Amino acid sequence: MLADSILEGLNPEQRRAVETTEGPLLVLAGAGSGKTRVLTSRIAYLIGVCGIPAESILGVTFTNKAAGEMRERVEKTLGPSAGGLWLSTFHSMCVRILRRDIGALERSRGFVIYDDADSLGICKQVLKRHGLDPRQYEPKRLRWRIDEWKNQGLLPADAASQAADIDDELSAELYGTYQRLLFDANALDFGDLLLQTVELFKRAPQVLDWYQRRWQYVLVDEYQDTNRVQYQLVRMLAASHGNLCVVGDPDQSVYAWRGADIRNILDFEEDYPNAKVIKLERNYRSTQPILSGATAVVENNLGRKKKNMFTEREGGELIHFFEAENEREEASFVVGRILHASRNEGRSLGEFAILYRTNSQSRAFEEELLKYDLPYVVVGGVRFYERAEIKDILCYLRLLVNPDDAQALSRIVNKPARGIGKTTLERVEALAAEREISLRAALGAFAREGAARRTAGKIREFLDLLQDLDRFAERPVDEIIAEVLERSGYMKALVAEDNPDAEVRIDNLRELVASAEDFHAVNTGSEGEERSELELYLDQVALISDLDSYEHKPQSVSLMTAHSAKGLEYGVVFLVGMEEGVFPHANSSYDEERLEEERRLCYVGMTRAMEQLFLTCARERRRFGSHSYQSPSRFLREVPEELMQVQHSPGRGQRSSRTRASRRTREDRLDRSYSQETHDEEGGIQRGTRVRHSVFGLGTIEGVSGEGVNQKLKIKFDRAGIKTVMVRYANLELA
């Protein structure tokens, strides 16, 4: 009965992938082949049909979002019997393991997780301690090198023994110092979460044994994106029983730059000799021209495992191609098509996605969407938890959990300004290094011994503040944050700034408090946890990505990089910026392997489309503030001509007939309309002014930012709430 309902609607290959429960299994799942469905059905089958307890199953994905969706779908099929199932990302799985068992490595379970910025800060410290000039040996390069080693599963000693030249030897030594500083701060960086878990399993076999017994069935999603450490981790976990199911698509491997090793999936059959292989080649997503076009592109990669993808969605529109004069025209074309299709084809805005190679490309499209008041969501870019003000407050919180957190301490020691500046901090850091004590201890010591009376007083005040805050550590997180904002004087200092920029930051902090309230509300159920709410909160924010919080809004256009779009699908996709140097990216254009990765990324982008796919490029584009002229992407030439249909600029003649002169008039016209609009608003713009917006109605100006044509207004509308609009597009009237 249950078996039937789980297997119902699966094609023979999918069904086989679900029913082959024992032993190593590789599922090669092409784009749109129902991979997630297979994974969730398989889990449901293991629990509901084979009678495997949910807690014996481990499912690993790359994003929290994917894990959450999978859990949701399994629970829908099975109800409460899915409880105890472990579905998580590699990173959060490792955090949970380490929180429980890192004691076996003689480390404290109360470690904090360092993000990229913290790691970079440590790198700077390392260079300082080795007396190296950061201009000569760049902190970023060191950070990158260390990350690379960690992705390969190498500790400082391994790195040193493999060093090929003097430069590598030095770097390996710096890596050693880096690890010591992390250790002293009781911190682990992203790479450590994986690396130290492998290390734990190596050094404490009884711990590994415990997890091997616990998880009798291991599933890994997006296996083509695993790096060497993740590979080792999976191998260790599945070693005793071999019940390992990995799902992936070599054609969608786009994270080699982050250490992903495509060999992991290509060599699976060698690594696990009795492995079974199932290919899912039937595409349920895209129409024929889209699938054929995308496949034609990726077939230009050499050394690729051949797949024969097919779709039953015969017919369908050809792939549309549009070449714009510049990025403004490109954006205007895309948004024009969205307007047209949403009005005439009855599509909701949520069915459209604009995909690009780099985050910086979002801007032109955002401005154009703003112009027509079309709601949109940008995924990625500057992440919420990385904004300066948010990080500041999180650093205060981190210090409540881990007083040794040197990065957190040095970040907030003078935020808000409290008279403990750079010079003092440098002296304290030197003292900490010299006596091998924590930064916090060094602060105290400096106040007692080295500091001028004035400075000593300020340091004491600061240390008192931290101590004062400590008593809130066990309270709900939103309350702790509120206390920090209040008692540190952080909020007061921001309010005193009294400018639109500070107001945005205040809003962000309010949002932080609100999201912490949510966390508290959701989290109150899990009482039995021995870890405090604050600790759980910090773990979560450290591992959350922008993509995780991306909710598909049915009434908003989605904007994101092709990388972020992996695993998602949309009715209409615009893959924009198809120019040499942009896509493929200039940095990847001269290396065959990297170029192939760009090509796979193009394949990923194209296969996100279900019914309509638009490829666009611009002849001219502003980059780094100056003009650049690029030829159309080579990937465009790789799409068979008969699958493409050239679009022409709306309201204008054929491309060939367009002359410089006619373009000139157009630009003149645009220029005129801008200056006119700006002129209309002159003198009327300031806080408190009442204005009327054609869509949002009456509102009060709350803030002004930007200059000239880029001037933006933050307006509190009586009915529509607070919105930021660009003056030149908003069509405002004084009310």
Next chain:
DNA sequence: GACGCCGGGTTTTTT
């Protein structure tokens, strides 16, 4: 120690 100006790098993709 705070503030402001200047110069250089930046935009590759992110758990």
Next chain:
DNA sequence: ACCCGGCGTC
């Protein structure tokens, strides 16, 4: 064009 860090001035 923008952001950040470094350096000089107050």
